[in-house]
Amino acid sequence: MSTTLSEAESRRLVSEHGVAVSRFVTGETTEAILDALEADESVTYPVAAKLCGRQIAHKSERGLLRLQINDPQSLRTACDELLAAAEPSDGAVELLVSSMVEGSRELICGLHKDPQFGLTVMLGIGGVLAEAVRDVAFRLAPITEADAEEMTDDLKSQRLLGEFRGEPALRRQDLTDVLMALCSLGAAHPEVLSVDLNPLIIADGRPVAVDALVEVAQ
Amino acid sequence: MTRRPTSSRPTRDLSALFDPRGVIVTGVSSHPGKFGFVCLHNLLAAGYRGEIFPVGREPGEVLGREVLGSIDEVPAGRADMVFVCTPPSLNEDLLRAAAAKGVRAAFIAAAGYREAGPDGIDAERSLVAAADELGIVLAGPNGQGVVSTPSSMCAQIVAPYAPAGNIAVVSQSGNFVSSLLNMAHLSGVGISRAVSAGNAAQLGVADYLEWFAQDPETAVSLVYMESVDDGRVMFERLRAVSSAKPIVLVKGGASTAGAQAAASHTGALATDDAVFDGMCRQAGVIRARDPEEAFEAAASLATQPLPSGNRVVVVTTVGGWGVAAVDAMAGTLLDPIPLPEDLRTEIDKLLPPRWSRGNPIDMAGGETRDTVPEILEMVAGHSEVDAVLFLGLGIQSNVAAMMRGGPFFPDHSLRRIVDFHETQDTRYAQAATAVAERTSTPVLVATELANTRPDTPGPATMRAAGQMCHASAGRAVRSLDLMVRHARWRSARGI
Numbered sequence: 001m002s003t004t005l006s007e008a009e010s011r012r013l014v015s016e017h018g019v020a021v022s023r024f025v026t027g028e029t030t031e032a033i034l035d036a037l038e039a040d041e042s043v044t045y046p047v048a049a050k051l052c053g054r055q056i057a058h059k060s061e062r063g064l065l066r067l068q069i070n071d072p073q074s075l076r077t078a079c080d081e082l083l084a085a086a087e088p089s090d091g092a093v094e095l096l097v098s099s100m101v102e103g104s105r106e107l108i109c110g111l112h113k114d115p116q117f118g119l120t121v122m123l124g125i126g127g128v129l130a131e132a133v134r135d136v137a138f139r140l141a142p143i144t145e146a147d148a149e150e151m152t153d154d155l156k157s158q159r160l161l162g163e164f165r166g167e168p169a170l171r172r173q174d175l176t177d178v179l180m181a182l183c184s185l186g187a188a189h190p191e192v193l194s195v196d197l198n199p200l201i202i203a204d205g206r207p208v209a210v211d212a213l214v215e216v217a218q
Numbered sequence: 219m220t221r222r223p224t225s226s227r228p229t230r231d232l233s234a235l236f237d238p239r240g241v242i243v244t245g246v247s248s249h250p251g252k253f254g255f256v257c258l259h260n261l262l263a264a265g266y267r268g269e270i271f272p273v274g275r276e277p278g279e280v281l282g283r284e285v286l287g288s289i290d291e292v293p294a295g296r297a298d299m300v301f302v303c304t305p306p307s308l309n310e311d312l313l314r315a316a317a318a319k320g321v322r323a324a325f326i327a328a329a330g331y332r333e334a335g336p337d338g339i340d341a342e343r344s345l346v347a348a349a350d351e352l353g354i355v356l357a358g359p360n361g362q363g364v365v366s367t368p369s370s371m372c373a374q375i376v377a378p379y380a381p382a383g384n385i386a387v388v389s390q391s392g393n394f395v396s397s398l399l400n401m402a403h404l405s406g407v408g409i410s411r412a413v414s415a416g417n418a419a420q421l422g423v424a425d426y427l428e429w430f431a432q433d434p435e436t437a438v439s440l441v442y443m444e445s446v447d448d449g450r451v452m453f454e455r456l457r458a459v460s461s462a463k464p465i466v467l468v469k470g471g472a473s474t475a476g477a478q479a480a481a482s483h484t485g486a487l488a489t490d491d492a493v494f495d496g497m498c499r500q501a502g503v504i505r506a507r508d509p510e511e512a513f514e515a516a517a518s519l520a521t522q523p524l525p526s527g528n529r530v531v532v533v534t535t536v537g538g539w540g541v542a543a544v545d546a547m548a549g550t551l552l553d554p555i556p557l558p559e560d561l562r563t564e565i566d567k568l569l570p571p572r573w574s575r576g577n578p579i580d581m582a583g584g585e586t587r588d589t590v591p592e593i594l595e596m597v598a599g600h601s602e603v604d605a606v607l608f609l610g611l612g613i614q615s616n617v618a619a620m621m622r623g624g625p626f627f628p629d630h631s632l633r634r635i636v637d638f639h640e641t642q643d644t645r646y647a648q649a650a651t652a653v654a655e656r657t658s659t660p661v662l663v664a665t666e667l668a669n670t671r672p673d674t675p676g677p678a679t680m681r682a683a684g685q686m687c688h689a690s691a692g693r694a695v696r697s698l699d700l701m702v703r704h705a706r707w708r709s710a711r712g713i
Contacts, residue, residue, distance in 0.1 A: 111484065112484040112485045117493055122487060146710040151496075196483050198483050198484075
């Protein structure tokens, strides 16, 4: 049996191990969110707002995600709507508001416990398109820096990793660091069955996770 | 998952299996369709260097050899290996009798074990327990045999034997051993050892690979694998072996298994093949798409130096082949570099101005007697070139063949020109090998004549020298790509 951590818990866990995640605040009510945002100057508009909970794994498919919110008034409306969309089966829920991360390229990174080979680490092209594109590289955790660099080299869509539409090239060392961080998370938490960083947006050359989902054994 | 310490595990000594002083063959009868007969026949036909002790129920001679009534009649200390073709119910006692005579290895060709259901599983378990207790290394059961060219040994219930060379084969499918040995015959690139792992009851793929890694007769291992028992341990062992010697691997059943139902996107992307492929890359295992590609990669690794980078120059006698070779490099690690300026200047001195003056080096028919060997040497020896692809071997003998078979031969000076053409191709083939050796730069050779007219002097010279002649530029490119990937894996780890 397994369960998933909420997005906020997942973000904190991956962040503790060194993965860059977009700045965020959480709160159970609209007022709490607006207060938190006021208090934390690092979270800046435009923002994204989501309804999170351990029972909610795939927010976008249920419309529990609002993007590109530019001011407090619009944020208030979005938060009210998201709270109203919660269903009893969702259990405890909270709002998560994060700075929007600008970048036209999305990657996916994660951990997965394979029945035959044990814990594996993955890098892929795609974000929401990842399962259609299937440009992925796996390795068995833990990995060395050389392994991590080769994972990046393995991706077929190398052009997406260079300079692209006015954006700088991916800083490959930063991506290596993300993969190493995931492996150290896996080693420190044997109860972890899977991790998704999806998408991992390449923002100004740096990979930043704007969503995280950690699945743990119960 | 039980994790065995991989660093402290001693490599199993398989010398009694691959280089036995003598072999006992059980189940020998006069019926030429029976396994015992076939194995005896193949041992004799390949000229096995050790002693052979046929054992069977019928007294008398088979293939001119006296058949002993039981293993008890075998003189002690003269046989290291027993080849078992008798049914499961007899074989445990037989192992004990063989061990008493000094036997340390068994190849069990007999079927009726794990593959045959619950009784077979029990029989297999107790057979392995007996072997372990007796200190016998046990190959099979349900395998097709073992080949070892340093001992001229063909202990198989199938064919063929193989030319001698440096490729060691282990396969979870016996038929693929035969396929790969047939490819060795076609190419002339030979085999050191080959074994069909059968049910791999005691000795598994990794046990063989670890022994091959220490075997001075082996330069590269070639594996056909369908299943992995303990993935993590297999990974650690493959990685350790790869650091010593290259492993080329083909996985059967690669495309059938999908991803497990998963809560995560990562899990949904984790197909068995994606994870297996990543494991291979991490372990430095050279994964080929099919047995043909695997054999050619292994043959190239066994006969060529490892490239130190990915900069490739193509040398060809005519244009189209070079273009196709460069096309085949798209999507690979290989870089068909612009021809270095100093090379261009040097080649200008050797060829009339119509040559391509770039990479591919298309001689455009301007070559004279020594041009091809000179250009190969010059290119392979250049510090900015990591590998050379030579196309066009055999074109002159092709012309010669038509003249030789035509109505005017040997008059009208035809004998002289035919001899010249054929000598030239022989020289080119020899030059490609010699240049690779002298410059430590791989020189891969490709011509479709390797398949279409293998007995013409170009391909025939390569084959006789045990050198790989690829049947197309695309296939040579694929081998070179796999070699470059492996070279990178090694250098990234300081090996």
